Amino acid sequence: MQVIIPVAGIGSRLRPHTHTQPKSLIPVAGKPILAHIIQPLIDAGFKDFIFIIGYLGDKIEEYISHNFPTINTQFVIQTTGKGIGHALLLAKDCIRNEDELMIVLGDTIFDTNLNTFIKSPFSLLGVKKVNDPRSFGVAELDGQGFISKLVEKPNIPKSNLALVGLYKIKETTQLIEALEYNIENKIKTQNEYHLTDALMRMVDAGVQFRTQEIDNWFDCGKKDMLLETNSTLLKRQKLDSPQQTETYENTIIIPPVYIAPTAQISNSIIGPFVSIGDDAVIKYSILKDSIIGPHSHLENAILHHSLIGNDASFQGVQQSLNIGDSTEINFGNEI
Numbered sequence: 001m002q003v004i005i006p007v008a009g010i011g012s013r014l015r016p017h018t019h020t021q022p023k024s025l026i027p028v029a030g031k032p033i034l035a036h037i038i039q040p041l042i043d044a045g046f047k048d049f050i051f052i053i054g055y056l057g058d059k060i061e062e063y064i065s066h067n068f069p070t071i072n073t074q075f076v077i078q079t080t081g082k083g084i085g086h087a088l089l090l091a092k093d094c095i096r097n098e099d100e101l102m103i104v105l106g107d108t109i110f111d112t113n114l115n116t117f118i119k120s121p122f123s124l125l126g127v128k129k130v131n132d133p134r135s136f137g138v139a140e141l142d143g144q145g146f147i148s149k150l151v152e153k154p155n156i157p158k159s160n161l162a163l164v165g166l167y168k169i170k171e172t173t174q175l176i177e178a179l180e181y182n183i184e185n186k187i188k189t190q191n192e193y194h195l196t197d198a199l200m201r202m203v204d205a206g207v208q209f210r211t212q213e214i215d216n217w218f219d220c221g222k223k224d225m226l227l228e229t230n231s232t233l234l235k236r237q238k239l240d241s242p243q244q245t246e247t248y249e250n251t252i253i254i255p256p257v258y259i260a261p262t263a264q265i266s267n268s269i270i271g272p273f274v275s276i277g278d279d280a281v282i283k284y285s286i287l288k289d290s291i292i293g294p295h296s297h298l299e300n301a302i303l304h305h306s307l308i309g310n311d312a313s314f315q316g317v318q319q320s321l322n323i324g325d326s327t328e329i330n331f332g333n334e335i
Helices: 034-042 058-067 084-090 116-119 172-184 195-204 223-236
Strands: 002-007 048-053 071-077 102-105 108-111 125-131 136-141 145-152 161-169 209-213 217-220 258-259 265-268 274-276 281-283 286-292 296-300 302-308 313-315
Touching: 002 034, 002 084, 034 048, 034 058, 034 102, 034 108, 048 084, 048 116, 058 071, 071 084, 084 172, 084 195, 108 161, 116 195, 136 209, 145 195, 145 209, 161 195, 161 217, 172 195, 195 209, 217 223, 223 286, 223 302
Parallel strands: 002 048, 002 102, 048 071, 125 209, 258 274, 265 281, 274 286, 281 296, 286 302, 296 313
Antiparallel strands: 102 161, 108 217, 125 161, 136 145, 136 161
16 A cells, blocks of 8 residues: 655745745654654555655655655655645556555644554544634544545534544545546635545545544644644653763753754753754753754753744843842833
């Protein structure tokens, strides 16, 4: 079974970090989002991968070739942002002869038993119950547990089962036909060709889909969710990281944190929930709940809930005060 991963989006919600690197390569808990997606699939036995790349796609191709040399890869280029449905159709020649197909969106980290997807006799869509499903594709079920309707970003949802970006498709030929029909007839939702609309056409044609509720799901498309994902993954991981084996000069480490082996830290307080990339330099700083990209340089920084990109430089203000009696100084936002 092939795995197809669309990673052609420009990541506009994560600007300015995606000006110079693809969203899927932004680091979370010590490695890029894409690595968190690919490794569980490899562990489950998948070997054949198709990546749909676009903006800065050469960086994705280089990363995968260097870090996952044992998998079989094909790269398909999407030059215009017309949606996931359009992206998948570009790969039709790669998947046309496949009996089954796994589709995994390239900005979603998930926890689930992939064997359930592999062994399912039906096409299977990963779902998760959410409080507000209006921003997602939504699945409605019939009395037998099969999907009766799929709607992309409904204004008035009739279900709280959100599609999480993990799909096992057994009817590959019907999927290609549905994608072709929607694009030929310009069937769009919010000006994009969505996979959800193609799957709904398959449902109307009699294809049976079931759902599988995912244990955990992290949509890493926004800064707040990215930092929340970083915190959650750091809590879980038992990292044999430098903070457990090295002592940094005049520095306090408050776990959980990830510190790359080549990072340099001195006279600082790091953590909790901080990830620091390769060759980053941190001096006289206090960091909490933040991601610091590779090759960044921070000095006199007090940061929390912050996302610092690759090769960034920040130097805060170091002050010397001579304060007399009965004086009050407030550098905060509140008066």
